[in-house]
Amino acid sequence: MRFVSFVISAIITVLLVFALNKKWGSIPPLGKFLSPQHGFWQNAEAADADFDADLAFPTLKGKVNVYFDERLVPHVFADNNEDLYFVQGYLHARFRLFQMELQTMYAAGRLCEIFGNNPAILKVDRETRRSGMVWAAQNALKEFEADPVSKTVCDAYTAGVNAYIESLTEAQLPIEYKLLGYKPEKWSNLKIALFLKQMSRTLAGNVEDLELTNEKSFIPFSEFKILYPEVPDSLIPIVPAGTKFDASGIVPVRPSSADSLYFGRKDSINLAEVIKQDPDNGSNNWAVAGIKTKSGAPILCNDPHLDLTFPSIWYEMQLNSPDVNAYGATFPGSPNVIIGFNDNIAWGVTNAQRDVKDFYEIKFKDDSKKQYWFNNQWLNTQLRIDTLKIRGVHDIYDTVAYTIFGPVMFDKSFPDTLAKEKAIACRWTAHDASNEGLTFYKLNRAKAYDDYLEAIKTYACPGQNFVFASKSGDIAIWQQAKFPARWYGQGMMIMPGQDSSYIWQGFIPQNENPHAINPQQGFLVSANQRPADSAYPYFIPGNYINARAISISHQLQNMQQVTIDDMKRLQTDYFNVTAEDARPLLLKYIRQNELSAEAKKYLDIIRNWDLKASADSKGQTVYQLWWDSLAVEVWKDELMKVQPAVVVPNQQTLLEALLKDSAFKYVDNINTPQKETLFDDVTAAFAKASVELSKEEKEGKLEWAKHKSSRIYHLLRTNLMPFSEPIPVGGNGDIINATAVSHGPSWRMIVQLTESTDAYGVYPGGQSGNPGSKFYDDFVDTWMHGKYYSLWMMKRNETGDKRVKWTMNFSKN
């Protein structure tokens, strides 16, 4: 009898342990997760945690000393470069492992391996694979492994990441692994390449070719010049206006069939990419020459606008070896400093916004996808069978055909909305072999302008505006990447892909990329605007953003004796330069007598507004809702009648069209018998906005920051709200302080190149990726209040400095 009781209770015990050791849906394995010696409690880092350590790794050649300052920024001093990058990899993994792996799994189309059977995620994975991300990373890997320097750096970095992963005990796993119930896999050089391809997708992956193809089916191409003008009237280009450009070194020839087969073709296409990037992905950077600064030395500023996440995409470091001493923001997942300075120069980047991704409609011989029609014959495709592992379920196989244009991203099998007979291949510069890491390796070591130019010359994707300033007094900027040379209109929409006539005919020669050195005006600005005015001899479509460059340029123009404090104010400036022009227009065309008493109150708010998008501004909220409502009023009837969504012209286009001509033809609502005027549209838009404003006011959300409710999300977004934080700040995508909802200045840096470098920086996050650490979010307040940290370029002999809080020593044994 007792024995039966034993068996029963033993079974209960085993079942209970089993149940508590298993993940149930989104509930983590409870026993494992709650165990104080194994689970999340082990991630609850003591407030006075000690980061001192002596570590031995046989792969090291010499000694590496890492000095952590009070903000947990590591100052790494190595005897040689291999050891330096080993330790960079180790530290990235030590503090940011989860994000490194998640981002590269995303880039590789492997999210289902973590998140299991979820149709939406599977679609993302499939599109990732079908867009050629993995192929692109493999191409890049071959290229950088062929370069001895890059290979050494990446091998060392990877070894460092793996040294940390191998040392991990179950208790030390980042909390996200415990919540999701999986374990990190080994790092590899391919993952470094995947990380860089992920940056390409974020920054050079967004194009509107599919939407415009759809739109062309009901709006003649000739209208596109009005809807999407190449050069806005108000453009202040990166290369100062009036600069003479040489005749183009390559003149692409428009195919003779373009009018009939391309511009004039009317077939609609119900297709959109699943993965869309934030249109606010952008950045500000500028350099001010010594003639305009108080110190007489150049000042360089940069703030890249990206998703604001926990952990941040950036990790701050100083890297020192006998041939390098660089400080700045690094990407966990990739070696080197990406934005920063050394003892001689400073550099920064903004996104070029250029279109480097095109689509071609190809014709398969049959469903086997083995052959496609090209230049009057059937050519063989290369079939690549992707295996998608889905956690907890069986694998899925996806066959992707590769053509001369690139992978056939959309066909009968993906997605389900595409007309059955169509097949569309993707041509993207990110597919081509290139070695971006080498650019940063060289920039970290550059001493003067020539070194900088040598470093960036081979950089291919994603296109960036590399701003530069040196202690020798130079300032410069290059928009650098491998850009296709296009004939007018090429690649705006899906192109015919049955012969070579629409193929890219070549690339713009590197030395013809837009650039400027030591301009008369004494400063250079890039903020995602078109790089050059209409004198530039190439057709260069892109998702340009106009407003911030105007705002920055105007303010720098009027500044003399520029100081670091001026630059801090400028980087966090809230002035709404678009509203400066838009408000008079709105106020001119509103019919006040038609407004309710409540609406009149909102009108007074915008009338008395100081044009700043500050946190407590009600005027900004009124303006934004009014303007957005006007855009719908003007465009909706013509553009939004066909699904999927078309490309809504940007605010600059609408503003300039209305300023030029109040009888702009799109103002009329084509769905009504009468002819609407701008008075009608502006008044109707305000009435609609007022309803919304009234709702917001009742909820106490009329103030801009409250209306906007900005937040820094954890990488797992709304699934882990307790790991996120609200950031009640002003700003917007078109404001210099570009903080939108969960997007904005992800790293603010100011470097004055005086003899002893004077540098400041901050990012909204913290050095530790662990939500249980006080270093998880400790920079957020500083960032939110527009304050900065002084960036300490530590010297080798300063180990006794009181800023050094902890030391990690790495050695061979």
Add this chain to the structure above:
Amino acid sequence: MKLLVAIILTALLAVVGGLYLPWWSIAIAAFISVLLIPIRSGKAFLAGFLGIFILWLFLAWWIDIKNQGVLSKKVAEIFHLGGSSFLIILVTALIGGLVGGVAAMSGSYLRNR
């Protein structure tokens, strides 16, 4: 008295086991304790339960104090416990206690069979 000894032994074995073995070593700790110290099955459950409950309560509470409640509040929110550190500590201890209790009971049945 035996009960008290069994509780202490369970906690001691569990904390040592936890250093080297997976979390479910608490079940082994409670099981072995009761094999070593013969008590009736009802009391055995209590010994296993309290041994692990007290151990986990103390460990979690100690970690939480040192962490100044940073993580426990967030995890308590994830578990819909109103962001209460106290509740997540209590849930932790209860789950551990339950495993300890049933494991100890099995031990006592085996010994007294």
